Amino acid sequence: MPTSQATVDGVFRALADPTRRSVLQRLCASPASVSELAAPFDMALPSFVQHMRVLERCGLVRSSKRGRVRTFTVEPKRLKQAEDWLAVQRRLWEQRLNQLDTYLLQLHAQRQSDASEH
Amino acid sequence: MNASATPPSLWTPNPELDLVLERDIDVPRGLVWDVWTTPKHLEKWFCPKPWYTTDIVMDLRPGGEFSSVMHGPGGEVMPNKGCCLEVVHQERLVFTDTLLAGFRPSPKPFFTAVVTLQSLGEGRTRYIAMARHGEASTRKQHEEMGFHHGWGAALDQLVALAKTL
Numbered sequence: 001m002p003t004s005q006a007t008v009d010g011v012f013r014a015l016a017d018p019t020r021r022s023v024l025q026r027l028c029a030s031p032a033s034v035s036e037l038a039a040p041f042d043m044a045l046p047s048f049v050q051h052m053r054v055l056e057r058c059g060l061v062r063s064s065k066r067g068r069v070r071t072f073t074v075e076p077k078r079l080k081q082a083e084d085w086l087a088v089q090r091r092l093w094e095q096r097l098n099q100l101d102t103y104l105l106q107l108h109a110q111r112q113s114d115a116s117e118h
Numbered sequence: 119m120n121a122s123a124t125p126p127s128l129w130t131p132n133p134e135l136d137l138v139l140e141r142d143i144d145v146p147r148g149l150v151w152d153v154w155t156t157p158k159h160l161e162k163w164f165c166p167k168p169w170y171t172t173d174i175v176m177d178l179r180p181g182g183e184f185s186s187v188m189h190g191p192g193g194e195v196m197p198n199k200g201c202c203l204e205v206v207h208q209e210r211l212v213f214t215d216t217l218l219a220g221f222r223p224s225p226k227p228f229f230t231a232v233v234t235l236q237s238l239g240e241g242r243t244r245y246i247a248m249a250r251h252g253e254a255s256t257r258k259q260h261e262e263m264g265f266h267h268g269w270g271a272a273l274d275q276l277v278a279l280a281k282t283l
Contacts, residue, residue, distance in 0.1 A: 086251075090137050092166055093249060099163040101143055104153055108145045 008087045010058035011078060019043070020051050027061060027074040034070050129232060129248065137249045147235050147243045151208040154233060160186075178205045183219035199224065210234045216252070227252060 014020055023037050038048040052072065055061045059078040063070050131138050143150065153159040157174035165171040168191040177183045181201055188196040200215035216227035229251050236244040 086134070086137065089249060089251070090139075093137055093139055093247065095166040096164060097139055097141060097247065099166070100153065101141065103159070103163040104143055104145045104150060107153065107159075108149055111149075 007059070007078075011060060014054050014058040014060055017051065017054075019048075020055055023051065023055065024060060024074065027072055028076075031071050031073040034072070037072065131248060131250075135251045135253070138246065139248075140244065140246045142238060142242060142244050144242055146241045147208050147237045150235055150243045150245055154211060154235075155205075176202070177219070178202060180204060181217075181219065181221050184213045185219075203230070208235060 015024070019041060022040070026032060026037060034045075034049065034052065037052070038045060041048060052061070052063070056063060056072075059075055061072050061074050063072045065071075153163070155176060155178055157176050160174050160176070161171045164174075164186070165188055169188050171186045171188055174186045175183050180203055182205075183199075184202050185197070185199040188194075188198060190196070198215060199218050200213055201217050201219050201221065202211070202213045203217070204210060204212035211233045212230065214227075214230040216224055216230060218224050229249050232246075232248040232250070234246045236246075238244050
């Protein structure tokens, strides 16, 4: 079943933040607790927890709580889905056509103003 | 519509292999056609930035060469060779890299693109771009070009966008 565009967009949005990218890289090595993940960052814990929520919401990581410790694990399947080749091709075409539209509008406006000068 | 044109039933997209993108734009159909079919225009938009194209050859007739060279920000050079399959003036352009100029089979097939233009009146145009991919060829090409290009470009854009927020 092809991955929904919303799913892929959610993953890209999550990856758009350097803290979250860094955390994801760390989790690819092994699962870790929130405090362990937060340690390298000069950030208040509630702000960091927000980042973890974004990662969890888009399905890139999952968490479980034992006692007071919440442990995060990466979900490689979701990352693979975002890498899905067709989604990547779609992005390529979207960008290509965005560039086409911009160029067309510029060219058209230019030609119209050239025409009105005569 | 051209009576001898390929019937629409052959174009039913497969969601697992094909992409269909449709746009309306406030630009006359003739201009959209020109920008799709003229090398000096194509090189301004066809390649997703920061990549760029050079050496565009477009021989607008069935079997005519359609090729370009794409250049990446890291100095990557990627030649694309293919041919035009169908050219209906200001209406439809079909091109592929599964065949080279003169319909010679390509060693590295990846896609066929179908572009159709419709006039919406009042200087507006609807264009539809469909990219069709084959079963076995997708993974290989994906790894060689599409994946690194698309993924890299998308991620870079995300980084650039994130920096502005």
